[in-house]
Amino acid sequence: xxxxxxxxxxxxxxxxxxxxxxxxxxxxxxxxxxxxxxxxxxxxxxxxxxxxxxxxxxxxxxxxxxxxxxxxxxxxxxxxxxxxxxxxxxxxxxxxxxxxxxxxxxxxxxxxxxxxxxxxxxxxxxxxxxxxxxxxxxxxxxxxxxxx
Numbered sequence: 001x002x003x004x005x006x007x008x009x010x011x012x013x014x015x016x017x018x019x020x021x022x023x024x025x026x027x028x029x030x031x032x033x034x035x036x037x038x039x040x041x042x043x044x045x046x047x048x049x050x051x052x053x054x055x056x057x058x059x060x061x062x063x064x065x066x067x068x069x070x071x072x073x074x075x076x077x078x079x080x081x082x083x084x085x086x087x088x089x090x091x092x093x094x095x096x097x098x099x100x101x102x103x104x105x106x107x108x109x110x111x112x113x114x115x116x117x118x119x120x121x122x123x124x125x126x127x128x129x130x131x132x133x134x135x136x137x138x139x140x141x142x143x144x145x146x147x148x
Contacts, residue, residue: 001029004037011129053080101127
């Protein structure tokens with residue numbers, strides 16, 4: 001994986017039924033090969049999936065570096081996912097895909113700056129997964145605000 005020439009998997013892409021996991025592994029693969037570019041392995045988003053699944057990021061990176069195939073990596077993380085009940089995984093996925101910065105936070109300032117650079121006309125984009133997909137040139141459907 002060369003993240004100086006391509007993007008990691010979308011946050012939405014599932015591995016063993018879990019969003020974010022494949023993207024995190026892609027970044028680890030690129031780090032192991034010295035081709036991570038502007039991406040960061042063990043960023044806050046990666047840290048969240050590590051915490052949720054109980055995976056040590058350094059142990060996973062060691063597996064990634066010595067693996068001969070993606071399947072070896074996927075087999076390593078599978079038991080961590082298997083410890084979670086289906087409702088826990090569904091809840092994680094739903095909440096993660098709706099993940100947005102807290103109002104007034106530094107994260108929100110960064111989010112709004114990036115959105116302004118990537119797609120200033122897409123004020124309907126309010127979640128990190130949508131913004132990352134836009135930044136990586138993936139299609140993001142227009143969202144209609146929900147009346148409250």
